[in-house]
Amino acid sequence: MHKLTDTERVRLRIRLLLGLMLFLQGGILAFLWNLQVVQGHTFQDQISSQSLRRVRHPGHRGRILDRNGMVLADNRPSVGIALYPEELRLPGRQSRTLDRIDALLDEISENIGLPRTLTREQVARHYRNERMLPLLAWRDLDDRTIARWAERVGPREGVDLLTEPVRFYPFNDLLAQTLGYVGRGGMADPDEGRFHFQIPEMEGKAGLELVFDELLRGEAGAELVRIDVASYKHNVEVLVPPVRGHDVHLTLDARLQNLAERILGSETGSIVLMDPRNGEVLALATYPRYDLNNMVPFISHSVWNALIQDPRRPLVNRPVREHYAPGSTIKPFVCLAGLLSGQVTEDTTYTCHGSYQPGPNAAPMHCNNRFGHGTLDMREAIARSCNVYMWRLAEDIGYDPMFATLEGLGAGQQTGIEVDFEVSGILPTDAWKRQRHNDVLRRGDIANISIGQGFLTTTPLQMALMTATIANGGTHHAPTLLRGFRRHEEEPLERLEPRPAPVHKAWDPVHVAAIREGMLGTVMGDRGTGRNARVDGLAYAAKTGTAQYGPPGNRRYRSWMIAFAPYDNPRLAAVVLIDSGLGSGVDAAPRMQLLMQALFGAPRGEVPRG
């Protein structure tokens, strides 16, 4: 055999290499022939007039229910006319596409007899920023309009009816600030993949809708929709089915909530009802409120401006988001601090002459009874709300035990309840005052704190929590709104994390009993400050409070009343607060009476028979 020279071998190898390369190109051409010419029609059919749409469907949003299964937030279908800008796109300049959409909107508007809702600028903005989302040109169509649409317009390229779920709040303004509302969510996370269209998703914007948004939301699904030239759906291939969100069950009782809101009437203020046996919040009422159905599917400028310009600030969830001087309602807890410190007993007496001088050169401070209460023991001091007793007691025990007891009860701290925003209030310390006022707490400050004035502020919910802890004899249950959540009716209720274990305070039963008796005296005692809130057939305990606020000489007060009922076996801790009232006896006590009457009183006001 002929032996190749090196050069010959190299030349042969170059030819072989070229041969391999050309062979590969030939192979690709053969493949292309098959793909484009032999199978070309299959692909053309598939692609027929650009037919494959990838659509993202959000999961069905879960409902919010009260403790008895009454639905507080639900979904209703709403039929609208949607534009699909991606399909209306024309080649060339953007303005051509906008012209086309403009003409289309005018035509539909004429045919269905509704004025246009979108300006060209709005369309342009949507086209630029959110082309993947359908643009809703008309919402909430009635049957007649839908009929006109079907008859005169009908689905065509780039326009179709779109049924989307809209949030619906059956009780309008009930529990408004706590429930919150939804708005339209933005576009999906690009990590989820590419979509031609995304059906708008509801997104919690405030309140529990926001807090539990992830639970309520569910998981979006995806569909491949094949559409022919005339824009009719050919087939829908579900690739990922959407998963419905969880129903969230609350501890709140819609009937109690409604009662509380009605009793509050049109006074700016709060009512909190709580079960002292487990910390479950039963009602979280406030006034003013707003209609949640005005907030969905989106908030109009006029509604929003009216809400934020209203001086009564209706968006604020007062029971958790405002903090107030607690006034005399703090007194039972100050007395408890005295008992726990061991420096006084329930039988310790002080004599009230109507005023008290915190320091040698300080101005005298006055009791609510200018003539003095005389000599009082602790129960009597609580029932009759004597300031001097508290001042003298605070002076004797000092600030540290007061601070420790109030802190242990939760004053001036967030309770951790499941709301979107909660303030802490203020339980002052030396450090706090140094930071704020560059000074330490003086005797006068401490005297003020002991009657719930001065620097001390609490939220209505904190007062309910503290009342509940006295009511149940010393067990701290962290307040909660959430019973649990579940996807389907038959599943058990779940929580993300277990509730914190109740904290049992190691209080001497004798001490608690004294405080409870003092509070009982407020209502049931002959000279109790809350005796005009008595209810036939019910023994309950309470404490009134009328706290000064604002500039000196302000004739308006924080009118408080805290209570628990029934006295022997409390099932309810209640707080009534009127933000700008005339005094506890005028505003708060009658409301507490109505509340107790409705919940525990004998039936009254029936039409006499016979």
Add this chain to the structure above:
Amino acid sequence: MDNLLKRFSPLARLDWIAAGATLALLTLGVVFIYSAGYGRESDQWIKQILFIFIGLPLYLGIALFDYRRLRDIAPVLYVLGLLLLIGLFFFGMSIYGAKRWYNLRVIFFQPAEVAKVAVIALLAVWFGDPLRNPRRLKSVMPPLVITMIPFALIAAQPDVGTAFILLCIYGAMLFVSGTSWRILGMFALVGILSLPVAWTMLRPYHRDRIMVFLEPDRDPLGRGWNVRQSQMAVGSGGLHGKGFKQGTQNLLGFLPTTVAPTDFIYSVIAEEKGFVGATTMLMLYSVIFVALARSALRCSDPFGRLLIVGILAMFCAHVTINVAMTVGLMPIIGLPLPLVSYGGSFVLSTLLALGLAQSVHLRTG
């Protein structure tokens, strides 16, 4: 004046067939970049023209440069290439998690382009040394090391496609150097046996792409989307195509707008110009392959010959892999199509490499 003419006179002996095909492909590239960006008011096609106007003088300038001087600077070029690749890990610009570019403001500079040419030059120096016997194992191992160092650096960016091109270059040059079939067979065997190891080293998204390739309906919405849409674009083109600027897949954004003018330009062409257009493109590339191979056969200088073979291997591997992946014959590894895809850095480096081949051509026979 005469002097000046004399300086440029060698250009008369340019391989005009290769140059003509190159120019034709560049022009078609601009046309289809325009089409791919149509309706989006994209100005990429203007930029591409700009890059071509920078690239053509470069092409001719390199052709005038005596390639033999590359023999001495090849090691320097190689070391420079390595330093630039290492520097990427510290100063590189991160896009989609890969650090492949330096941001030079005017242009995104990809050092792998330098590395590819440097490896070709250094391998040509090594294999072109007549004193070495390419049939012995010890004379084919050092070039493998020369290839594997930049290979590892590029694969770590990660840019598996470009790294793979380096292996093609090495394979082709080893083959043409006249090594024994025994060594070639051995390398092939080692290559196949190391595939499972390579699989474990791949990033998850690469594995996804390969799985999607093997099983296209696995995830039609997600990972399979580009393949499916690209194949639908190509397939629906038919024999004659839908016509210029009529590619609905591209126009309506079913092909992602970011890749339509770059890695997937071939599917735009195949959709709009059909089988006829797609074939014409491959024919033009084949003209360049044949022209380069002819230059190599004509060349009596082993260094120059191997230089051309390396350039041919690089060019051909780019074309074949890109086309095969856009039509669905290969898993997607993001590689652009030489001369046609949008991208300044890549246009310049391709023209530079082809200019170098012209430089060899001018100085033979």
